[in-house]
Amino acid sequence: MMRKIHLKSFGCQMNKLDSSLVAGALTEQGFALTDKPTEADVIIINTCSVRQHAENRVFSNLGHIKHLKKSRPEILVAVIGCMAQRLGAELLAHEVVDIVAGPTQLHEVPALIRQAMTDHEKHLSVTDKIRQPVADEKIIEAGHKLDDFEIAYDTDSNHIKSQAFIRAMRGCNNFCTYCIVPYVRGPEVSRPPNAIVEQAKKLAAQGIQQITLLGQTVNSYRYESPDKTYTLANLLQQISEIDKVHWVRFITSHPGRFDKSILQVMADNPKVCPYLHIPAQSGSDRILKAMNRGYTADHYIALIDKARAIVPDTAIAGDFIVGFPGETEDDFEQTVELVRRVRYKNAFVFKYSTRPGTHSEKKLEDSISAEVKQQRNTKLLEVISEIAEKDNQRFIGQTMEVLVEGLSKKPHLNVNAEANKNAGAQAPRIFHPQLIGRTAHDYIVVFNGPESLTGQFINVKITKTAPLTLFAELC
Numbered sequence: 001m002m003r004k005i006h007l008k009s010f011g012c013q014m015n016k017l018d019s020s021l022v023a024g025a026l027t028e029q030g031f032a033l034t035d036k037p038t039e040a041d042v043i044i045i046n047t048c049s050v051r052q053h054a055e056n057r058v059f060s061n062l063g064h065i066k067h068l069k070k071s072r073p074e075i076l077v078a079v080i081g082c083m084a085q086r087l088g089a090e091l092l093a094h095e096v097v098d099i100v101a102g103p104t105q106l107h108e109v110p111a112l113i114r115q116a117m118t119d120h121e122k123h124l125s126v127t128d129k130i131r132q133p134v135a136d137e138k139i140i141e142a143g144h145k146l147d148d149f150e151i152a153y154d155t156d157s158n159h160i161k162s163q164a165f166i167r168a169m170r171g172c173n174n175f176c177t178y179c180i181v182p183y184v185r186g187p188e189v190s191r192p193p194n195a196i197v198e199q200a201k202k203l204a205a206q207g208i209q210q211i212t213l214l215g216q217t218v219n220s221y222r223y224e225s226p227d228k229t230y231t232l233a234n235l236l237q238q239i240s241e242i243d244k245v246h247w248v249r250f251i252t253s254h255p256g257r258f259d260k261s262i263l264q265v266m267a268d269n270p271k272v273c274p275y276l277h278i279p280a281q282s283g284s285d286r287i288l289k290a291m292n293r294g295y296t297a298d299h300y301i302a303l304i305d306k307a308r309a310i311v312p313d314t315a316i317a318g319d320f321i322v323g324f325p326g327e328t329e330d331d332f333e334q335t336v337e338l339v340r341r342v343r344y345k346n347a348f349v350f351k352y353s354t355r356p357g358t359h360s361e362k363k364l365e366d367s368i369s370a371e372v373k374q375q376r377n378t379k380l381l382e383v384i385s386e387i388a389e390k391d392n393q394r395f396i397g398q399t400m401e402v403l404v405e406g407l408s409k410k411p412h413l414n415v416n417a418e419a420n421k422n423a424g425a426q427a428p429r430i431f432h433p434q435l436i437g438r439t440a441h442d443y444i445v446v447f448n449g450p451e452s453l454t455g456q457f458i459n460v461k462i463t464k465t466a467p468l469t470l471f472a473e474l475c
């Protein structure tokens with residue numbers, strides 16, 4: 001009988017891509033996937049260490065598994081990903097955990113599972129000295145191999161996907177002082193361009209129409225080959241030349257060393273989505289310096305202006321950290337000012353969380369109280385939302401192309417009421433469910449329509465807007 005695996009992701013897009021690759025490798029080796037933990041022989045938890053909150057969620061999940069294991073003690077539990085690398089043996093000591101494997105050992109997961117099934121021992125696989133200046137050749141090779149496993153179906157829903165993520169690069173060398181990522185994902189490694197482009201072709205042939213290239217600082221993608229140095233702009237160009245690819249995007253961009261050639265490809269090529277996720281983190285030069293971000297607020301704003309000059313109407317998304325050690329009211333006000341100047345499509349706001357082993361944990365005191373962090377978080381989100389609310393109104397009446405992602409998970413009441421009213425006038429008995437789609441600029445659009453549109457590019461007309469959502473009807 002086929003062994004069943006339940007796999008749950010707790011992290012960023014990179015973490016979700018890793019889950020999908022591990023799922024691909026496991027299914028190829030004869031395991032089956034299940035979305036029900038109660039039916040699984042193996043539960044895999046792919047973890048995140050970026051904030052303490054992310055780690056707490058994993059520990060509470062392990063608490064639930066403890067109950068499950070009481071009735072089915074034979075279930076194997078594997079904890080993989082960033083937290084596995086950070087905590088290693090400490091995590092393995094947890095009573096329910098059987099396997100711990102870091103982000104640079106994901107290729108070993110199928111073998112570790114088989115081993116644990118036979119020897120009933122605990123197994124640990126992480127990289128000892130992960131911050132050697134250059135990643136271990138063997139690890140690089142194994143990583144490249146695993147990266148080829150991206151599959152065209154969604155491990156959450158077990159459906160064929162219409163979009164896929166492809167890794168452009170692994171790791172990070174930036175060492176922002178607050179950030180754990182360089183210590184859990186290791187040095188930057190760019191994948192060979194031909195592997196990326198071939199993978200895009202293969203996925204497109206299987207029905208994938210949107211490709212998102214991933215990297216922690218994807219704009220620093222560089223691959224030296226004897227003939228030339230390949231950049232992100234080259235990858236975007238080559239992928240957009242694949243017939244069946246309709247849209248190509250990339251996340252996340254770092255504002256330092258952002259090459260104009262990327263903007264040029266976006267401007268010249270309608271398949272390259274006019275969307276940049278380019279976190280500023282702060283609007284205060286003093287804090288940006290303490291964060292080791294390598295740019296000033298003026299540099300960041302100039303870059304956004306340049307992007308909008310070259311690619312008109314580019315949608316800008318961002319991330320901010322509030323309550324970084326020593327952040328004064330004045331520093332925070334400068335962040336608010338930057339947000340007002342840039343006018344984000346949307347931006348995530350995070351409360352600073354001390355990460356063990358980072359520069360800021362060792363050298364700086366977590367001096368801002370939880371209350372002040374919360375106040376700044378709320379205030380910044382209000383400003384972001386107020387701006388998006390105003391800016392989004394310009395879309396009312398416009399026709400937009402969306403890629404339909406599927407049924408909306410949360411019902412949006414106002415769109416249903418309106419659409420049903422319309423349906424009443426034209427075709428009284430057809431009540432379509434609510435669907436979610438995304439535009440090239442990454443706006444989320446909610447509209448009523450048949451579920452069979454999932455995975456298709458269609459036109460919708462915007463009827464109403466909110467800060468994070470556009471509401472529409474089928475054209």
Ligand code: SAH
Nearest residue numbers: 178179216252279319320321350351352353
């Ligand atoms: N590589 C991406 C970000 C990866 S982490 C980049 O540099 O843009 C995603 C976001 O988490 C970051 O942009 C940052 O805003 C936030 N973050 C990272 N470390 C954090 C910490 N210690 N506390 C709070 N937020 C953090």
Ligand code: SF4
Nearest residue numbers: 172174175176179181
């Ligand atoms: Fe972390 Fe900075 Fe690297 Fe982003 S660029 S992953 S914030 S160290």
Ligand code: F3S
Nearest residue numbers: 011012048049050082
């Ligand atoms: Fe992603 Fe979290 Fe790791 S943000 S890179 S899963 S620490």
